[in-house]
Amino acid sequence: MIRPLTSLLIPPPPCDSVRLASANQPWGDFASSDDTLGAGWAGNRVLVVLVFFGWMFLSLAVGLTHVSAQESQSEPDPAETGSPSQSDPVTAENLAKDDYASRQRATMQLWRDREHRRQEVQDASRHPDPEVAQRANWILRQWRRGAVFGSPIPIEELDDAFTLQRVLDAGEFRAVQAAVEESAGTVDYDQIKKQVAKLLSLRFPFYAKHAVDRDNAMQLLELVNAVCVNQELAVCRISIMQMLGVPINDDNLLPQTANAWSEAEKRISLVQIHCLLGQHDQALPIAVDADDRELKRVVRMLMGQWQELAADSKQDAENADEINSQVLHWAWTLVAADRSNNDSLADEACQMLAVRQPNESFQTTTIRWKALALHGRIDEALALLREIDPNDCASVALAASRPSTAMDVLGYPYSELDANLDQWLTDAIVDQVTSGETKISPAVDSMMTLIGVLLNIGRTTDAWMICERLNRPDLTIGMSNESMRDRLLRSLLSTPRTDWVAKLAAVPGDRVTSFASRWWVAESLGVDEETLRVLLDVVGSLFPTREYPDRFSMVCQLIAGELPEGFDADRDFERIYERLSDARRLQPIQGRIIRNSVRMNQHIVDMFSAQQQFDIARRALLTMVAAGDIEAAQKLAEIELQRGNHEAAEQLFDKVWQLATRPDVQSGISVSTEKPLAATKALVGQWILAKRAGDTEAAERLLRQLRLTLCSPSTDLRNQIAEYLRDQDESALASEVLETLVSITAFGSSEATEFYDVARNYSAAIHDTDVAKAASWFDLAVGGTLETTNYRATAYISLPLFVRRWMLESAIKDADAEAAKRHIERIELLDPLNIDFAERLLPELREASLGDLADEVFDRLMDRGLEYVKVYAQDATTLNNLAWSAAMNKRRLDEALELSQRSVYWEPDSAIYRDTLAEILFSMGRSEEALLIEQACLLDDPEDWHFHTQVEKYRAAIKD
Numbered sequence: 001m002i003r004p005l006t007s008l009l010i011p012p013p014p015c016d017s018v019r020l021a022s023a024n025q026p027w028g029d030f031a032s033s034d035d036t037l038g039a040g041w042a043g044n045r046v047l048v049v050l051v052f053f054g055w056m057f058l059s060l061a062v063g064l065t066h067v068s069a070q071e072s073q074s075e076p077d078p079a080e081t082g083s084p085s086q087s088d089p090v091t092a093e094n095l096a097k098d099d100y101a102s103r104q105r106a107t108m109q110l111w112r113d114r115e116h117r118r119q120e121v122q123d124a125s126r127h128p129d130p131e132v133a134q135r136a137n138w139i140l141r142q143w144r145r146g147a148v149f150g151s152p153i154p155i156e157e158l159d160d161a162f163t164l165q166r167v168l169d170a171g172e173f174r175a176v177q178a179a180v181e182e183s184a185g186t187v188d189y190d191q192i193k194k195q196v197a198k199l200l201s202l203r204f205p206f207y208a209k210h211a212v213d214r215d216n217a218m219q220l221l222e223l224v225n226a227v228c229v230n231q232e233l234a235v236c237r238i239s240i241m242q243m244l245g246v247p248i249n250d251d252n253l254l255p256q257t258a259n260a261w262s263e264a265e266k267r268i269s270l271v272q273i274h275c276l277l278g279q280h281d282q283a284l285p286i287a288v289d290a291d292d293r294e295l296k297r298v299v300r301m302l303m304g305q306w307q308e309l310a311a312d313s314k315q316d317a318e319n320a321d322e323i324n325s326q327v328l329h330w331a332w333t334l335v336a337a338d339r340s341n342n343d344s345l346a347d348e349a350c351q352m353l354a355v356r357q358p359n360e361s362f363q364t365t366t367i368r369w370k371a372l373a374l375h376g377r378i379d380e381a382l383a384l385l386r387e388i389d390p391n392d393c394a395s396v397a398l399a400a401s402r403p404s405t406a407m408d409v410l411g412y413p414y415s416e417l418d419a420n421l422d423q424w425l426t427d428a429i430v431d432q433v434t435s436g437e438t439k440i441s442p443a444v445d446s447m448m449t450l451i452g453v454l455l456n457i458g459r460t461t462d463a464w465m466i467c468e469r470l471n472r473p474d475l476t477i478g479m480s481n482e483s484m485r486d487r488l489l490r491s492l493l494s495t496p497r498t499d500w501v502a503k504l505a506a507v508p509g510d511r512v513t514s515f516a517s518r519w520w521v522a523e524s525l526g527v528d529e530e531t532l533r534v535l536l537d538v539v540g541s542l543f544p545t546r547e548y549p550d551r552f553s554m555v556c557q558l559i560a561g562e563l564p565e566g567f568d569a570d571r572d573f574e575r576i577y578e579r580l581s582d583a584r585r586l587q588p589i590q591g592r593i594i595r596n597s598v599r600m601n602q603h604i605v606d607m608f609s610a611q612q613q614f615d616i617a618r619r620a621l622l623t624m625v626a627a628g629d630i631e632a633a634q635k636l637a638e639i640e641l642q643r644g645n646h647e648a649a650e651q652l653f654d655k656v657w658q659l660a661t662r663p664d665v666q667s668g669i670s671v672s673t674e675k676p677l678a679a680t681k682a683l684v685g686q687w688i689l690a691k692r693a694g695d696t697e698a699a700e701r702l703l704r705q706l707r708l709t710l711c712s713p714s715t716d717l718r719n720q721i722a723e724y725l726r727d728q729d730e731s732a733l734a735s736e737v738l739e740t741l742v743s744i745t746a747f748g749s750s751e752a753t754e755f756y757d758v759a760r761n762y763s764a765a766i767h768d769t770d771v772a773k774a775a776s777w778f779d780l781a782v783g784g785t786l787e788t789t790n791y792r793a794t795a796y797i798s799l800p801l802f803v804r805r806w807m808l809e810s811a812i813k814d815a816d817a818e819a820a821k822r823h824i825e826r827i828e829l830l831d832p833l834n835i836d837f838a839e840r841l842l843p844e845l846r847e848a849s850l851g852d853l854a855d856e857v858f859d860r861l862m863d864r865g866l867e868y869v870k871v872y873a874q875d876a877t878t879l880n881n882l883a884w885s886a887a888m889n890k891r892r893l894d895e896a897l898e899l900s901q902r903s904v905y906w907e908p909d910s911a912i913y914r915d916t917l918a919e920i921l922f923s924m925g926r927s928e929e930a931l932l933i934e935q936a937c938l939l940d941d942p943e944d945w946h947f948h949t950q951v952e953k954y955r956a957a958i959k960d
Contacts, residue, residue, distance in 0.1 A: 095124060095132040103135070111139045114178055118143075144182040146175040164192070168199055169661075171210030173219040180226050193257070196227045197713075200236070204712040205676045205683070206661060212705040217244055220708075228255035232713040234269045235276060235744055239711035248277065264292075268747065271295050275302055275743045297332065298746050301780060310336035310345055323357055324364045328787070331371035335783050338375050346375070354380040362388055370786050373796040376829030378402075382409075385793070391449045392793040395494075398453055399797040401833040403872065406453050410446045414871070421462055425469050432484070433475065440477050440487055444470070448491040455496050458874035458906065463497070471504050473514065482516065489520035494792065498524040499560075506552035513552065525559045527603040535559070535604070538579045542572065559603075561610035573613045580604060581623045600624050602631055625652075630659040630678045637685055646689055653689070656682035680709055680721050684728060710737050715745055719758050726765055738762035742777060746784075753790050756781045767806070771813065775806035801830050805837050812841065815848045824857055832864050835881040839888040846889075858889050866895065869902075879903035880913045887919045896920050911937040915950065927957045 094106030110117050110124075124136035146167035167175050176196060183189045200207065200223075211217040221240045228234050237255055241248055253273055258266055267290045274283035280303045287295035293316060300309040310333055317329035334349035353368045354377070365388050373381035378400050385393040386409055394406035407414045412424055428443035435441045447466060454463040472484035489501045501524035505517045513521075515529070522532045535555045543551055543566075554564040563569060580600050600620050608617035618639075624632030637652030660679035683706055690699035710718055718741055725734035742762050745755040759781030763774040782799045785791055791799075804823050811819035827834055838861050845854040865882040869875060880903040886896030900917040907913050915937050922930035931954040938947040 093132075095127075095135045096129050103131070107135045107139065110136075111142060114143055140182055143178045144186075144188075146172065146179040164195055165199055165203075168196065169203070169206060171207065171214060171216075173207070173211075173216065173223045177219070177223045177226050180223075193227045193229055196223070197229045197233055200224060200227065201232065201713040202673055203676055204236075204714065204717070205680045205709045208705055208708040208711075209679075209683075211708060212701065217708060221246070225255045226257070228257045230713075231265070231269050231272055231747075232715065234258075235272060236711055236713040238273050238276060239740070240708070243707055243711060264290075267292065268295065271299060272744060272747050275299065275746075276740060295747075301783075302743060302746060304776075306336045306340035307342070310340055310342055314345065314349075317352070323360060324367075327353065327364050327367050331367050331786055334371050334375060335786075339779075350375070350377055350380065354384070356384055356387060366789075367786055370796050374782065374786075374800050376800075376826050378797075378829065381796075389793075391445055394446075394449050394453060396793050396797060398456055399794040399831070401831050401868070403453055403457050407450070410450055410453070412446070412450055417459070417462070421465075425466055429469065429472075429475075432477070440482075444484070444487075448488060451491065452495040456875070456877075457872040458876050458878075460497075464500070467492070467500060467504055471507065473510070473517070483514065486514060486516040486520065489517055489524075493520065493523055502553070502556035502560075506549040508547070508549055510552075511548050521556065525556060527559055528601075531601060531603040532559070534580070534599070535576075535607075538576055541579065542575055558611065559607050561607075563611070569611070569613075573608065573611065573616055577608070577616045577620060581620070600627075600629075600632075602635060605632070605635070625655065628659055628662070630656055630675060633659060634678050634681055634685075637682065641685055641688065646693065649685065650689055653682040653685045677717060677720060680706075680717065681724055683709065684721070684724060684730070688728060688730070706733075715741055715754060715758070719754075719761060722765070723761050726761070731765055735762070735765045738765055746780070753785075753788065755784050759784075763806075771806055772810040775803055775810060778806065779803045797830055801827060801834060804830070805841065808837060808841055809844075812844050812848045812850070815850065817850055817853060820845065820850060820853065824853075828860070833861070833868060833878065835861075835878075835885055839881075839885040842885075842889055854889070855891065858885070858891055862886065862892055862895065865899075869899070873902070874906055876903040876906040876910075876913065879906070880910075880916050883920060884916045887916065887923050890923055893920055893924050897924070911940040911944070911947070915947065918950065918954070922954055922957065927954050930954050931958065 095103055095110075097103050097106065110121055114121075121136050121139050124132055125140055127133045127136065145163050164176060164179060167179070180189075180192055180196060183192045207220055211220040217240070221237065221244065224233060224237045224240065228237060234255055238248065238253075240246075241252075254266060254269060258269070261269075267286055271283045271286050274280065274286070280299060284296070284299045284303065287299050293312075296312065297309060300306075300312070313329050313333040313336055317326050317333055320326040320329055330349050330352045334346055334353065337343075337345035337349055350372060353372055356365050356368065365384055369381040369384040372378075372384070373396065378396075382393055382397055382400075382402075382405060385396060390409050394409045397403070397406040397409065404414055407417075412421075425447060428441070428447045431443040432441040447470065451463045451466050454460070454466070467488060470484055470488045473486075475484040476482070477484060477487060485504065489505060492498060492501050492504075502521050505521045506513050518532050519529045522529045525532070532555065535558065536552065539551050539555050539558075543554070546554075554567060557564045558567075600623055602624075605617050605620045605624075608614070608620060618636075621632045621636045621639075625636060633652055633655045637649050637656060640646075640649035640652060657679055660675040660682075683702065687699060687702040687706055690702055710721060712718055718737055722734045722737040722741070725731070725737070738758060738761055741758045742755070745758045748755070759777045763778040763781070766777075767774040782803055785795075785799075804826050808820060808823040808827070811817075811823055824837075827837055838858060842854040842858055845851070845857075862882065862885075865878065869879055869882070872878070879899045883896040883900035883903065886892050886899075897917075897920050900913070900920050903913045904910070904917055914933050918930040918933040918937070921927075921933070931951065934947060934950045934954055938944075938951055941947060
C-alpha cells in the first residue's frame with residue numbers, strides 16, 4: 001500500500017519536469033491542473049513522465065525516511081550527511097538547486113541545525129520560490145511539533161494529541177522548547193505554553209531524572225523559563241537556578257514570559273521570589289508601592305512586623321466602607337495586636353468584632369466568631385455563633401468544656417434530660433416525618449448533635465438510645481434521598497464513638513446496606529468503600545449461611561484488627577487471600593458465565609497485618625506487584641529497606657520506576673497523577689540505600705536528582721515528599737524543603753489549605769530543635785484560616801490550644817515565668833479543663849524552678865474539675881484525666897484517688913482507667929496494691945508496653 005505523500009519524512013518536492021512546466025507552482029497545485037495536463041497524445045506523454053518520476057520520487061522518499069530513522073539513532077557523519085561545516089556551507093538557496101539530491105540534503109541539514117539556522121529558515125519560509133518556501137515551512141512545522149534531529153521518537157509518531165508529552169517524557173527539552181518558540185506568533189502559542197506548563201507541574205520528577213542522567217539540567221531550566229505562565233513555575237525556575245548555582249539578580253528575577261503578564265502578576269511573583277530568597281526587605285517596598293493590602297500583610301507577617309501590621313489593619317478597618325471588609329480588617333487587627341502584646345488595641349478590636357450588624361452575611365459573622373475564638377474570647381464567639389448555627393455553637397462550647405452551654409443552645413437543658421429525653425426524641429422524629437422539608441429538620445439535626453454532647457459527659461446509655469431510635473433506613477430526609485440512618489452514621493464520625501457507626505449500619509433484619517452507609521462505615525474504619533464491599537462479597541461467599549448483619553459485623557471486625565466469633569484464623573485468612581488473588585474465578589450471572597476479578601489493595605494488606613497474618617500480607621503485596629500495582633511495589637520496597645534486605649529493596653525501587661514510566665495501553669503514554677509521587681518516594685529509598693551501602697558517587701547523583709525534583713512547580717508534591725522524608729528519618733532535608741515552601745505558600749495558591757498543611761509539617765519537623773520557631777509558624781498557619789471553610793468549628797478551639805502548648809514549652813525551656821503565665825492564661829480561657837498541658841507540662845514547669853506557678857495552676861484546674869464532676873458525675877473520662885494529672889504532679893492525691901475510683905466504677909472494663917488507679921496508689925506508697933491492679937491490666941492487654949513498664953516499676957519499688 002502506498003503511503004500518503006503527507007506522511008513522508010520530507011514533503012514531496014517538485015521533480016524537474018514539474019519545474020520545467022511551472023517553475024512557480026507547488027507540486028499539489030500542478031498535480032491538480034487540467035490546463036497543464038492537456039489532452040490527447042501530448043497529455044499522455046506528460047502523464048507517462050509524471051508516473052515515471054512519481055515512482056522515482058516515492059522510492060527516494062521512502063529511502064530517505066529509512067535513512068533518517070537510522071540517523072536519528074546516532075550522531076551523523078558530516079562527510080556523509082552534509083551537516084553544516086565551514087568547508088561545505090548550506091544556505092536556504094540550496095533548497096532551490098536543480099538536482100533533487102541537493103535539495104533533499106539541504107532540507108535535512110537545515111532541519112538538523114535549528115540552533116544556528118533558525119532565522120535563515122524563517123526567512124526562507126517567505127521566499128518567492130514556492131518550493132523553497134514549502135521546504136522551509138515543512139522544517140518549521142517539524143520544529144513546532146517537537147521533531148528535531150537526534151530525537152529517539154520516530155517522526156511518524158508525532159501526529160497525535162500527546163505529541164509534546166511524548167517528546168518531553170523522552171527528555172527532549174530542547175525539542176519541546178523549539179516547539180514553544182516556533183509557535184510564537186501563532187494562534188496555538190498560548191495553548192502550547194499552557195500544555196507544557198501543565199506537564200511540568202504534573203510530571204516534573206520524570207524530567208528531573210532525565211536532566212540528571214543526561215547532565216542537561218540547564219536545558220530543563222531554559223524550558224521552564226520559556227513556558228512560565230504562573231507563579232508556581234516562576235518559583236520553580238528560581239529554585240532550579242539556586243540549585244544549579246546560576247547567579248540571580250534584578251535582571252533575571254522574572255522569566256522571559258513575564259513581559260506578557262499583568263502588573264499585578266509581576267508584583268506577586270517578585271514579592272514571592274524575594275521572600276523565597278530571604279530578601280523580605282526588598283519584598284516589602286514592592287507591596288507598599290503597589291498599595292496591595294494582601295501582599296503587604298503577608299510580608300509583614302513573614303517579617304514579624306506585628307505592630308506595623310496592627311496599625312495598618314486598624315487604619316484599613318476605619319477607612320473601609322463595606323461591612324465585610326471592616327470585619328476582616330478588624331480581625332487582622334486583633335491577630336496583629338495580640339501577637340505584639342498590644343492589649344488595649346486587642347480589646348478595641350474584640351469590641352468591634354463582638355457585635356453583629358443587621359442583615360450581616362453568614363461569612364462575615366463567621367470571620368467574627370473565628371477571630372474571637374482563636375484569641376480566647378469564647379463567650380463572645382459563642383454568642384455570635386449561636387445566631388447563625390446552633391449545632392456548631394454546641395460543638396464549640398463542648399470543645400471549650402462548656403457542656404451546659406452546649407445543651408442550652410440545642411434546646412435540651414441538662415437539668416431536664418432525665419425527665420424529657422424520650423419525649424424530645426419522639427417530637428424530633430415526628431417533626432422530620434411531618435415537616436415535608438427537603439433537608440433534615442432542625443429538631444433531628446440538634447438531636448444528632450446532642451449524641452456527641454452526651455457521649456462527652458459520660459451519658460453513654462442515653463446517647464445509644466437516641467442512636468437506636470434514629471437508626472431508620474426507611475425514613476428518607478426530604479428530596480435528598482439520604483436516609484435517617486445515613487445522616488446518623490455521618491454525624492457519629494465527629495464523636496468519640498466512631499465504633500458505633502459499624503454497629504448501626506447493619507442490624508438484625510437487614511439484608512443490605514446502602515452505598516452511603518457503607519461509605520460512612522468505611523470512613524470510620526479508615527478504608528475506602530470498595531475495600532468494604534469487596535470483603536463483604538468474599539466473606540459472604542465463605543459464610544453463606546450467616547445472616548447479613550453477622551457477615552457485615554465480621555468484615556468490620558476484621559478490618560479493625562479484631563477476630564470475629566466463629567472465624568478460624570488458621571484457615572479462613574488463607575481462604576480470603578485465595579478468593580482475593582484469584583482473578584480467574586468464574587461466577588454465573590443470569591445464565592451467563594463471566595470472569596470475576598477481585599482486586600487486592602493496600603487496605604486489605606493492612607487488614608492482614610493487623611491480624612498478625614504477616615506472611616499472607618507479604619504474599620498479597622507480591623500479588624499486587626505482579627499485577628502492576630505501583631503502591632504495593634513501593635510498600636514492599638519500604639518493608640525490605642526496614643528489614644535491611646537492600647538487594648531486594650533496590651530491585652523493588654527500580655520496579656516502582658518501571659511501573660511509573662510504563663505507558664498506558666490506550667494512549668501509549670503514562671497519564672497517571674499518582675505515579676510521579678510514587679517515583680519520587682522510590683528515589684528517596686534509592687538515595688537511602690546508596691548512603692547505607694557507602695556508594696558515595698551514587699548517593700551524590702541521587703541526591704542531586706532528588707534536589708532537582710524538589711524544585712517542582714507542584715508545592716503539593718514538595719510537601720508530601722518532605723513529609724515522607726521525615727517518616728524516613730531524613731528530617732534535615734525535610735526541614736530544608738519545608739522552609740522554602742512556607743514562604744511560597746503563605747501567598748496562597750490553587751490548593752486551598754496549602755499554607756496550613758505546609759506550615760504544620762514544617763512546625764512538626766523543627767519542633768524538637770526549635771520549639772519557639774515551630775510554634776510561631778504554626779500560629780501563622782492557624783491565623784491564616786480565618787477566611788477558609790475547610791475546618792470544623794471545633795478547630796478554632798483545638799488549634800490555638802495546640803499552639804499555646806508549644807509556646808508554653810518554649811517559655812519553660814527559657815525559664816520565662818512571665819511568658820509561661822501569659823500562655824497558661826490563654827489555655828485556661830480556651831479550655832478551663834484542658835488536661836494535656838497539666839499532666840505533661842506542669843511537671844516540666846517545676847523542673848524549670850517554677851514550682852510555685854505549677855502548683856497554683858494545678859490547684860485551679862483541680863478545683864474547676866471537682867466542680868465539673870459534681871454536675872457530670874458519670875463523665876468517666878474527665879474523672880480519669882483529672883486523677884492522672886494529679887498522679888503526674890504528685891499533688892492532691894487523696895482527691896485524685898476518689899476521682900479514679902469513680903472512673904473505674906463507671907468503666908470497670910477499661911485497663912487504662914485501672915492503670916491510673918494503680919499509679920495513684922503507687923504515688924501514695926501503696927505499691928503492693930498498685931502491682932496487683934497493674935498485673936490485671938497486663939492480662940487484659942499484654943501487647944501494651946506501658947503496662948509492662950509499670951509492672952516492672954512497681955516490682956522494683958516493692959523490692960527496694
